[in-house]
Amino acid sequence: MTLAVRQPPQQDRARHTRERLLDVAGALLAEVGVDRISTNMIAARAGLTPPALYRYFDDKYAVLEALGRRLMDRQNAVLERWIARHAPGGLAGMAEHIGDLLAENAAVTRAEPGAVWILRALHASPQLVHVRLESHRHVTDRLTDACAPQLPGTERKILWSRLRLAVELGFAADEMLYEEDRVSVETVLAQVAATLRSVLLDPTDGG
Numbered sequence: 001m002t003l004a005v006r007q008p009p010q011q012d013r014a015r016h017t018r019e020r021l022l023d024v025a026g027a028l029l030a031e032v033g034v035d036r037i038s039t040n041m042i043a044a045r046a047g048l049t050p051p052a053l054y055r056y057f058d059d060k061y062a063v064l065e066a067l068g069r070r071l072m073d074r075q076n077a078v079l080e081r082w083i084a085r086h087a088p089g090g091l092a093g094m095a096e097h098i099g100d101l102l103a104e105n106a107a108v109t110r111a112e113p114g115a116v117w118i119l120r121a122l123h124a125s126p127q128l129v130h131v132r133l134e135s136h137r138h139v140t141d142r143l144t145d146a147c148a149p150q151l152p153g154t155e156r157k158i159l160w161s162r163l164r165l166a167v168e169l170g171f172a173a174d175e176m177l178y179e180e181d182r183v184s185v186e187t188v189l190a191q192v193a194a195t196l197r198s199v200l201l202d203p204t205d206g207g
Contacts, residue, residue, distance in 0.1 A: 018056045021046050022070060025063050026113030034121045039063065061127045067118045068128060071109065072135035078104045079139055087146040094146065095200040099193035106174050106189070116178040136171060140164045147203055154204050166199040 024046045028037050039060050043053040057063045082101045086094045109115050122132040144160045151159060173192045177185055199205075 014056075017048075017052075018066075021048070021053060021056060021063070022067055023113050026067055026115070026118065029067075029114035029117035029121075034064070034117060034124065061125065064118070064121045064125065065128055065131055067114070068122045068131040071112050071115060071118055072131065072138075074108050074112065075105055076135070076138060076142075078108050079142060083142060083146050091147060091150045091200055091203070095197040098196045098200060099189065102170060102174070102189050102193055102196075105170075106177075106185075109174065116175075119175050119178075136164070136167050140167050143167065147200070151204065159203055162199060162203050162205070166196050170196060 021042060025037065025042045028041060028045060032041070037060060039053055039057070040050055042060075042063060043050045046053070057066065079101065082097070082104065083094075086097045086100075089096070109119075112118065119132075122128050140160055140163050143163045143166075144156060147159060147163065148154070148156060170192060173188055177183075177188055
């Protein structure tokens with residue numbers, strides 16, 4: 001089931017209020033988790049009445065979806081800046097700097113209030129799984145756009161399929177690091193970067 005998504009408000013004051021509600025919701029997620037959080041709890045922490053919150057969100061799942069989309073938008077902005085810097089260097093240029101993309105994406109994610117719980121909600125709630133899927137497909141689309149000009153004889157669907165798996169690996173490794181304390185962050189990111197580097201250098205291998 002896909003939730004109906006309201007468009008963010010245009011007025012500055014309303015945008016500020018909506019962002020404050022999302023910041024509060026993210027912080028509460030980190031405290032109480034997905035099951036316990038409620039719109040009443042979010043409104044009270046933000047100093048608003050529940051009816052005021054409902055001007056922006058229909059229910060707690062709409063809040064969680066907005067949190068997920070905001071996080072994914074911020075991750076996508078990292079990707080766009082990285083593509084702009086390194087796509088002109090071709091496949092080799094992107095492969096050389098794939099570690100930068102992983103590190104910058106991890107930093108943006110960890111700066112997001114309640115990030116780990118947002119990610120868990122996107123995995124666990126049937127109402128929200130489409131947000132993560134859409135985002136990962138978007139990342140794959142953009143990487144395919146960046147790689148395709150270097151591989152004019154390659155079918156896009158083959159390239160996309162190979163890169164889609166690489167994208168999933170990158171996100172899964174980052175999420176694992178929120179829970180697994182028996183491996184170092186630096187080691188995991190270096191190993192994932194090496195794997196993704198090989199994919200970018202030959203993205204059609206195994207296609």
